[in-house]
Amino acid sequence: MDLIGQPAATPATGPTIIDGNQATFMQDVIEASRQIPVLVDFWATWCGPCKTLTPTLEKVVTAAGGRVRLVKIDVDANRALVAQLSQLGLPLQSVPTVAAFWQGQIADIFQGGLPESEVRRFVEALLKMAGGTMPAADLLAAARAAQEEGDIESAAELYQAMLQEEPEKPEAWGGLIRCFLAAGREEEAEALLAEVPAKIVDHAEVAGARSALLLAIEGKQASGQLRELEARLAADADDHEARYELATALNATDRRAEAAAALLDIMKRQRGWNEDAARLQLLKFFEAWGLDDPATMAARRKLSALLFS
Template sequence: MDTILDPNRPAAGGGAPADAIRDGDQSTFMQDVIEASQQTPILVDFWATWCGPCKQLTPTLEKVVRATGGRVKLVKIDIDKNQALVRQLAQMGLPLQSVPTVVAFWRGQIADLFQGALPESEVKKFAEALLKLAGGQTPAADLLGEAKAAVEAGDHAEALQLFGQLVQAEPENPEAFAGVARALMALDEEDQAQAVLAQVPAKIANHAEIASVRAALELAVQGREASAKLGEIERRVAADPDDHAARIELAVALNAAGDKDGAAEALMAAIRRDRDWNDQAARKQLLKFLESWGFADPASVAARRKLSTLLFS
């Protein structure tokens, strides 16, 4: 599991370009910052060798910038070696009395700044706000899009890597955790998927995405058991149409085989014949399917419509 959520894993698309982080000085400031910011948002890290907080902040800045994959660049300037530049910037109203000071440039202008060694989460927010100002998409949004595309393509190993990176970028993103768990399930690593769900922060533990994966995991276990005796279950249903326990097992087996519509119809048949059987067990099983499939899944939409018609007719 540690390899999946490795914070040192490169960002999607091969990571940041080689020139995303560089040391600057007063002779290159115009080119590296003012001119470069016409195309790409630039963070300038004003630091000093004697500054303890600078030593804490600079590695964080570098990590955040690398995670943007080149959408934001970082220029580091030692204020002691570039005092003429510091004086010039001070005359322009840029406060550099203390370090670290981080200044965001966009289109040749100062967009924002902060002073002091902020925690990584705050630095991420600062960089993302700069990206939004520049009209760019955040790296997390890109990762999510790439991960979903990998799922659509059936490349669950790639989806696992991308969702894992997204968990690192946004540790309270329920779609990221759910994506990791679903990818592991698709790769027949259900124990790993359970371990991932055990790591879900309490803040998002009851989110619909997380609940959906939990339901899917439970159904996967039931599905294997039912699939192993599918022939027997089908014979029971054929012999006794009112064997609702067998219909529910049939639905579970069909769902495990990927036949969502067939699974829903098996339960609908049981509900039509006796909706109150065993404390409405067929309806409750169908709701569990819908939860695991997700609200927007076409099979969920169709099944909800049929269930509504059946219950309120």
């Protein structure tokens, strides 16, 4: 259905998650969808995937902040409704089935269990169709969650969606650059960094991504020399240059605690070596990892103990 010219969705004033049935379907779904997009979750008590999908739907709908409603329909308790909808062409032979309604008609549908990132993408597409968007804070949370789960593609798409809405969002720029880095695409990350608006170029999120990029480039050059560097240190424990390069290589392979330990070891052996290069590199690590990263906090405590001992 062509929705051009239809009114944009407005946030719901009532409950956003409800249990529906045959008696309330017209009011809860068809009529309500003229004001707000409505997801209908057709489920059953015996359905294993439903037990995972329904909580995910509830989480995503709650995060949408009243911009979409979820109506849950138990297919076994509403067989007459299921038969009626099936006659209208809605495939309900298997569950879970999720149908999206907007302006009184079916706008989209999916069947089977989906991961949270895919459910968010489905809801975001529905909201765009209805003239709305997911709240930026929830897009950011979803992007970071996808990134932590290793779903770099979904994270990048979410960051890009944020930038379409807010071109000067530093968290989105920093996150997108890190996605390119995680995919091993340093040149594209560098090109993206050059496009960051001047207004936010020194923001902590962007600065952290910049440090991560520089360390990735340095580490790529050193990571192939791990055995050689370890051999140099075995021959001479005071080869600070080898230990410094080893720290960079370890960081490139995400061995953060070991990387920090190598730099701290240099500082213990020779405070101020090479114009304080070890400490400055460690601070660069902190910036790249993030100030609230467990590796940062652990290494910072050790650095403080060393500096003030």
